Amino acid sequence: MLKNLEFYIVHVQDFAEIIVEQAEEVENRIVNAIGQETFTYKELIKNIMQIIGKKKPVICVSPFLGYIAGRIIGIIKKDVTITRPEIKGLMQNLLYVDDLPKGKIKLTEWATENKNSLGIKYASELERR
Numbered sequence: 001m002l003k004n005l006e007f008y009i010v011h012v013q014d015f016a017e018i019i020v021e022q023a024e025e026v027e028n029r030i031v032n033a034i035g036q037e038t039f040t041y042k043e044l045i046k047n048i049m050q051i052i053g054k055k056k057p058v059i060c061v062s063p064f065l066g067y068i069a070g071r072i073i074g075i076i077k078k079d080v081t082i083t084r085p086e087i088k089g090l091m092q093n094l095l096y097v098d099d100l101p102k103g104k105i106k107l108t109e110w111a112t113e114n115k116n117s118l119g120i121k122y123a124s125e126l127e128r129r
Helices: 012-023 041-052 063-077 084-091 107-113
Strands: 006-008 038-040
Touching: 038 041, 041 107, 063 084
Parallel strands: none
Antiparallel strands: 006 038
16 A cells, blocks of 8 residues: 655756756766655645545555556546556655755645646646657
8 A cells, every 4th residue: 555655746846946956066966856745645635635625535545456547547548647667666665765855845835826727637648748
C-alpha cells in the first residue's frame, strides 16, 4: 500500500529557478529540488479535493489493483495514467528526501489560488509528449 509514503512537491517556477541557480555553478552536485510541503499520497489527494470542493471516498488498494485500475482508465482515456515503474518508485519512497526545501511556493496555497481552474480540463500524458 502507498498510504504511508511521503513525498515533496515542487512548483514548476521554483524548479526553474533552482535550475537557473545551479546552471551558474561550476561544480557538479546533486540538488534535491523539493517544495515546502510534505504529503502522503492520500493526504495530497484529500487536500486537493478539499481545496476544489469535491467530496469523494479515497480508498487504499494493493499496488496490483491500483495498476489494473490505472490501465483501465488509461484505455478509456487513450492515455497512460500510471506505470509499474511509477508504482514501484512510489513504494520505494523515491519521492521523499530528508533535506531542506529549496522551493518557496506551497502547493496548497497555489491550489487555493487556482482552485477554479483545477480539474476542469484533462491533461493527457501522451499528448504532452
